[in-house]
Amino acid sequence: MKNAVSNTMALWFFLVFSLHCAVTRCHALSDNILVVGATGTTGLRAIQGLLDVGYKPHQLFILTRNASRTHMKQLKKLGFCLIQADLQRPSSLVAMHQDVTSIVYNSAAAAKDHGVKRIQQKHDVESILMHHSKYPRHVTCLRANLFMEELWKRYTRPQILKGEYPLPVNRWRKLYLTSVRDMGRLAGTVVARESAFKQDARSKSTRIVNVAGDLLSGPQIARAFGKAQGFPCRHVNNRELTKFAKENFPELYEQIHFIQTSPEKTNIRTLKKEFPGLITSFKEFLDETKWGNVDLEFDDLSKPESLDVPDNM
Numbered sequence: 001m002k003n004a005v006s007n008t009m010a011l012w013f014f015l016v017f018s019l020h021c022a023v024t025r026c027h028a029l030s031d032n033i034l035v036v037g038a039t040g041t042t043g044l045r046a047i048q049g050l051l052d053v054g055y056k057p058h059q060l061f062i063l064t065r066n067a068s069r070t071h072m073k074q075l076k077k078l079g080f081c082l083i084q085a086d087l088q089r090p091s092s093l094v095a096m097h098q099d100v101t102s103i104v105y106n107s108a109a110a111a112k113d114h115g116v117k118r119i120q121q122k123h124d125v126e127s128i129l130m131h132h133s134k135y136p137r138h139v140t141c142l143r144a145n146l147f148m149e150e151l152w153k154r155y156t157r158p159q160i161l162k163g164e165y166p167l168p169v170n171r172w173r174k175l176y177l178t179s180v181r182d183m184g185r186l187a188g189t190v191v192a193r194e195s196a197f198k199q200d201a202r203s204k205s206t207r208i209v210n211v212a213g214d215l216l217s218g219p220q221i222a223r224a225f226g227k228a229q230g231f232p233c234r235h236v237n238n239r240e241l242t243k244f245a246k247e248n249f250p251e252l253y254e255q256i257h258f259i260q261t262s263p264e265k266t267n268i269r270t271l272k273k274e275f276p277g278l279i280t281s282f283k284e285f286l287d288e289t290k291w292g293n294v295d296l297e298f299d300d301l302s303k304p305e306s307l308d309v310p311d312n313m
């Protein structure tokens with residue numbers, strides 16, 4: 001029950017540090033990037049986004065708790081650099097601190113009085129990164145909305161493939177949807193721009209950007225699923241879930257209430273202008289991820305071996 005709605009929240013931890021690279025001559029993009037919190041199926045989509053905008057595997061340093069995992073070994077084989085470290089004991093990160101020139105942090109789009117603990121944690125980190133002088137000059141917080149990738153999960157996709165999309169909101173309420181791959185693309189673009197412009201060394205620049213590729217209601221999302229899978233899907237506002245959560249799971253209810261009422265807006269048009277060709281609509285996402293292939297499961301959404309890695313020089 002609890003899982004049925006956590007899919008609606010974009011609460012995934014993802015940090016991109018740009019590490020200044022001593023050898024800059026041979027690459028179009030001169031910086032190395034340290035990627036934190038992106039080793040799972042969803043995280044790999046962000047890594048694909050970094051590849052999309054021109055980063056090469058050897059420029060991407062991926063932080064992992066366990067470099068012996070099969071996934072990690074495969075990434076290493078593809079040329080990615082692995083850094084084994086535990087965020088609970090961040091001494092290895094502290095050592096790299098000097099070289100970090102910018103940070104991109106994955107946060108969540110929400111107005112000030114959102115009332116969701118998990119979003120608050122993200123905004124607290126954001127605030128520390130943005131206001132503490134100890135942290136690098138360039139800090140960009142990309143605030144995601146609902147991740148499209150979450151809809152692939154085991155507690156959502158099978159039901160949608162049976163023709164029902166349960167979402168505890170009324171039929172008029174529209175939700176912003178964000179592709180994780182776009183988060184990687186934007187993170188990479190931001191880092192590359194900052195390093196290209198070499199802004200004034202003394203001043204700190206910080207920015208918050210809301211990210212989404214579409215704004216759709218439950219019935220519109222269901223219709224898109226129907227088109228992609230070739231048979232109809234309808235939106236169901238599961239009111240019992242709202243009621244059940246209200247009585248039994250306060251934290252879950254916080255989240256449901258949030259998606260039902262949040263007044264936060266994301267300007268998709270402006271975003272597309274600033275990042276041309278890098279923002280994915282929901283339909284494009286469904287096509288790109290082959291939603292209509294009923295044999296595919298969440299784990300198939302992204303795997304090291306199916307990453308689209310550009311040819312190395």
Ligand SMILES: *[C@@H]1O[C@H](CO)[C@@H](O)[C@H](O)[C@H]1NC(C)=O
Pocket residue numbers: 066067068069070
């Ligand atoms: C790391 O992953 C390997 C392979 O899956 C596993 O055998 C090992 O127990 C893991 N180590 C830790 C500390 O989790």
